[in-house]
Amino acid sequence: MTQTIDTNIYAAVTEAIQSEAQRILAAGEVTAIVGYAAARRKGSAQPIVITSADDAQKLIFTPACVNNLAVYLTKAKKEIPKSGRIGIVVKGCDLKALVGLMGESQLKREQLYLIGVPCAGVLASTIQPDTGLTSDSIAPKCRECDAHLPQGCDFVPSQTPVTPELEKKYAAEIARLEALTPQERWAYWKEQFSKCIKCYACRQVCPFCFCEQCLCDRNKPQMVDTTPRPAGNTAWHIVRAMHLAGRCAGCAECERVCPMDIPLNLLNRKMAKELKELYDYEAGFDVHDKGPLNSYTEKDDQSFIK
Amino acid sequence: MSRIGVFVCHCGENISRTVDVERVAAQVGKMPGVAFATDYKYMCSDPGQTLLKKTIQEQKLSHVVVAACSPRMHEKTFRKAVEAAGLNPYLCEMANIREHCSWVHEDKQEATAKAIEIVGMLVERVKKNRVLPTITVPVTKRSLVIGGGIAGIQAALDIADAGHEVVLVERDPSIGGHMAQLSETFPTLDCSQCIMTPKMVDVANHPNITLYSYSEIEQVDGYIGNFQVTIRRKARSVDEDKCTGCGVCMEKCPVKKIPNKFDCNLGMRPAIYVPFPQAVPNTPVIDRDNCIKFKTGKCGLCQKVCGPGAVDYEQEDTLIVEPVGAIVVATGFDLYTIDEKPKGSMIKGYGEFGHGKIPDVIDGMTFERLASASGPTGGKILRPSDGKEPKQIVFIQCIGSRAREKGISYCSKVCCMYTAKHTMLYHHKVHDGQAYVFFMDARTPGKAYDEFWRRSIEEEEAVYIRGMVSRLYQKGNKIVVMGSDIAVGVQVEIEADMVVLATAIQPRTGADSLAQKLGISYDKYNFYSEAHAKLRPVECATAGIYLAGACQGPKDIPDTVSQASAAAAKVMTLFAKDKLEREPIVARVKEAGCVGCFACKKVCAYGAVEEKEIRDRQGNLIKVVAYVNPGVCGGCGTCQATCPSKSVELDGYTDEQIVAMIEAL
């Protein structure tokens, strides 16, 4: 049964963002703000960088504001110290990425002015931007969101989103795959990975793929085949999932931008689940000194070791 | 194109019995890049090595693979030979076809096939080997010793006697540490001060030793051979150079009743004081918290009476930087106390013993001061509460030690012995008294130790009761000791005049923060960790830092002195060379690819990874990257496996070398 999700607060949130943006730009607290603005198609939204207080009213927040804007900061991190403090509009999920990036010395908290948005959810990538937000049209990641209200921001509008309990699709899909035999799982992923065209959009959009030279682009030695063929594709996605383990907090941008609809976030959620079970670690809530895979305790599980 | 030479060893018959070595040489000879392949009876023999050297030169070989025994056996041998022939030693690899092949398989065909594959893998690997220059680091032949107890004193004297300069830093106003406080020592009962003070004087007079007392380590930079140590010299308010140690200031000081920590607060001292008469240096220090001059601005008596004008109220803390090549850490221990600990602390106190509020319940060190001829009672055993001689005295062992519940599960190692000593001292001094000891186990391994313990029972008439004490409480002027004798299976109640607790040995407070400054590791109790429990018990994992005494774990005096001399020997070994050579198996950062996530730094157990700023010509910061200090790197390669972009690489085990081996399969 389709359930309508209340997005009435988004208008008020937009207003609050606009006035805060106007204030901090005018006061010179920040030099630029990364946010969302309306795009040409009706109801759609796109990222925008504004540098003038006059442009503050361009900022919006709607169910179409799907992008994780954190990626605009990682790729621009060298510029930030020069330009001064930067404001950024963040949903709870985006904030998790920023938190992770701070833990990895990519960003500094004091360089950022965080405008958190109370968010009931955004639209799935397959849905037309002017559609209303419902239990059918909502993005899968929002179904299991645990950060509707971002914590620790410099500014958060006072509205509280109404968030109905929805069926967790990733969790369900992971459970389904886990119940299969290894051969069946292999067949499933083989089919998924065979679709890959190695466009690297997943890498491009990922806030954590901030390496200047990706391991997979190195050819001395050739660790991962670069051809868009099954063997290389499989290796690429396994290596990527491993590199994101303990870091990815599930913004699901990789899955959103994948032109071939490979369920990439499934791999990342699976790893997050395992690390939670093994080491009680969850990415994205606190700025951790060390992630789960670069720390240890002497009593870690070793039941799998002979 | 590489010109690889492959030498297949027969090892007498050890290899050739199950591996067809001629066939291996013939097959490998056909591999691309292999210019020469042969087999030989004994490659490690002189003629074998000569063959190797001759062939390198004649055939102009670029790389060498020796297929023989385990590299753990002869890698050094062959690398040396290769070096003698003019090649970089790291261009030689060994293929293990003995331990991993001929000795563990019987089928000749199978073993030969395996040997060919093993050698093939190493051929592919060696192609990717690079010239690695030996890393040399200069050595500053001066040493820092932290802590002026018996461990620090012994280490400092040994190093100084070997002709090297030593900087000795002591936190307290005088060196001597705990040993200076002891009355007599087990198992010979010689007077501690009689054997300790001459050594303290030696330190003071040694031309190679610079003593900084009343000083602390502020900061440690650098690495093995090249440390820069910043030392804070706390304001003593007395000029050490001018002071003659006449002691008039102490006599005239109007504040006299400050409990003296050296006497476990049983004796009193003035506000300007030396902790004990034989102190080294014999220069007083002003206790600013208790000095009238510092509290009210009035008085100034000590300055007036000081002939040489050494008293200086204006003195401030000063920082000095000392360059040293090696560091000996000898910070010693603190005694556990039974008082109530702050909430949430890992260590708990003994509420069942009144949290230390019963005046005649004392610890072992306090008993030492009572028994000491130079102590506050002149060597008489008297109760702190009323100054009476205790006729029934109870000793309880394992207080804090071996008590998980209180947060300490280790054995403090010295308590059994010193309690036995205490019963003897007590019996010698109070002839009509009776000593009882509650104990769980008597641990007396050591030369003449068990005999000593037995003597306390058989000759000195101490009554040992196997069983612990549940509770102590004051009843009138007695202390009721509620214990049990598990041998009999009954409860035992003793109304004692005095109770002496053998409290646990703990690391010094602040041991963890010093460790962090030094970059050495420590266990959950803050004892410093040695590099290897059995084979490297004196070294820290951090190169150039050595441990001596109880800071590493509970120890008695002989063990402490042994370890201190061992640490000194390690320092002298280091100082025997002008430059430090080390295997060039170290990690290197490829700065172009590094994005400064510092995952490598997070996993480095050696603290070898530093942050390095890259700036353009105008001095603008471009990025911050990782830098691996080759002097400090241990060479495990955990950083490389962790680095997402593989921008740090372990020389000798590069991805190229390893992938080449995997691909050779």
Add this chain to the structure above:
Amino acid sequence: MKDKLNYSYYPGCSLHASAGEYDLSTRELFKRLSIGLTEVPDWFCCGATPAHNVDELLSLSLCAKNLELAEQVEGDLAVACAACFSRLKTTQHVLAESDVKRKQVEKAIDAPLKLDGKVKHLLEILARDLGLERLAASVTKPLAGLKVACYYGCLLTRPNDVPNLDCVEAPTIMEDVLKAVGAETVAWSHRMECCGANFTLSRPGVVIQLTNAILESAKEAGADCVMVACPLCHGNLDIRQKEIEGVYNVNYGLPVFYITQLVGLACGLSSDKLGLGALIVNPMPLLKEKQLL
């Protein structure tokens, strides 16, 4: 200042029977201090010592069910009896530690467990929630000159990490409360020794021996009276005192008060409202002597 304090209340069986005066004085005192107290409807026995003695699962299940009942009433759960307090706290502790036992208990009570509700002894409420200052401010008749031996017994503080009421071996919370209401407390050695507890029924001889040592110690320390927070301790110290005096041929004459009675007295409550008449060792002469009535 904090809003009005409100608690759900678990009196326990004894307070509805042999320790009626404890129940009465608790209700009256809380009324006087304007602390809300709502009895958990149809609570039942926590199982006390006998249940955990022979059937831990039963004991845990009974307590867990009672904790569930307590959830219906708003506020932290106030408990007066030290034994009930100990059982409820132990249940929370054990079930939080052991998954196996937790699942068994959930099955036994056929309900999911909630262990986050706070269980508080009256002492905690007086000393911490209300606070010693506010308590002192409510005093109208300070208990000046009354020397009290505070008797903790076993179950208020032991074992480690379970009740977390105060230091397990050297608690001060009773003394703190009494000092706040103007009484004097004596330092004595047996304030945490066992009285023999429920052996009072099956092995009274044991109880007499242990309780005698406690009374002796209190008397020696110069106490005028003893204060307790446990009906079982009270039973042994008060009800059996005459008998003990007979057996040992001594004369203690130590009235044994509940904490709420003494605090209530200081807050100006009358003897009737405190149930002082129910005490076996007559406290009236002492209270008259100290001019506290």
Add this chain to the structure above:
Amino acid sequence: MHPEKQKHDFEPKIIAFVCTWCTYAGADLAGTSRMQYPANVRVLKFPCTGRIDPVFILKAFQQGADGVLVSGCHPGDCHYIAGNFHARRRFAAFRKLLEFVGVDLERLQFSWVSAAEGGKWVEVVSDLTEKVRNMGPMTEFKELALEEQWSGTINTEELKEAYKQI
């Protein structure tokens, strides 16, 4: 003297990634003690298990390994203080990932073998060889590699026949 050596239809390829201080030395000890074990294993020496990148395991399977063994020092015995602790976490996570994409974890063995455990080395290697031998060849990655060459699935009789020939 020796019992007749059993011939098998399939001999698996096993790759062992081991640290030099413990397991490599343990394997040396098995040699000096003349213990016997199947000849299927190829040993790659690393300074420490901490150096072993999960990609190597992937690469080994891609290169045709039927089984992979990763072995190092027991916890607390690491020559490099903590390399094996880091490795333990890394591989705990990586094996979960491999399992999720459908790799049968029976083919991937982890162990602690000290320099004194020559016998354990023999046991670990023999057990893994035996287990993988019974499981048959690791076809998953090989198929991917073949598809790489043929750019299509093996769906005709001829292709299947040709595949079997390889």
Add this chain to the structure above:
Amino acid sequence: MIISQSTMDVDFVRKVEALSGTSVRRCFQCGKCSAGCPMATFMEHPPNRVVRLLQLGQWQRILAGRSIWYCASCETCSTRCPNKVHLASIMDALRKLSWDAEGPSKESYVQLANKLFLQNIRTYGRQYEMRLAAVFNVKSGQFLKDLMLGPKLISKGKLKMFHSKNKNMPEIEKIFTRIEEMRKKGEAL
């Protein structure tokens, strides 16, 4: 005492450990439990020896004696044990296992009191001390025990003669029966 693998009943010890949630092996016999136990003088095996016998698997010796029934559950031993051995819980577990085995015990009075107490809960939901005491005296044959106390207590209102009905009685009964069922199915010890 002959000790062998067959006399060391490890299963029993494991049961004790499962029920008590504490380790038996951890005890190193320091005797602190016995030193502080208020009841030790009434026991033939002091607490430390109870643990020692358990370590040796000699549980029959423990169950045959009265020690476990003389434990007052004062928790002093658990609180002061240097090894965090929760001896009071071990005592609970031993009593439970003895109770199950309806084993020989020299302490039938304590058992009887416990039994009556639990019956009271099952029947009335709460304790009524008057009934408890009266029935105990009848069943234990000590008709005149504490005779002098009774009237005095009643006059002081301390022993109630009547009691109200608890609405949760069916729920209590269900807890008892569910636990019995779990035990029958082997889901709980």
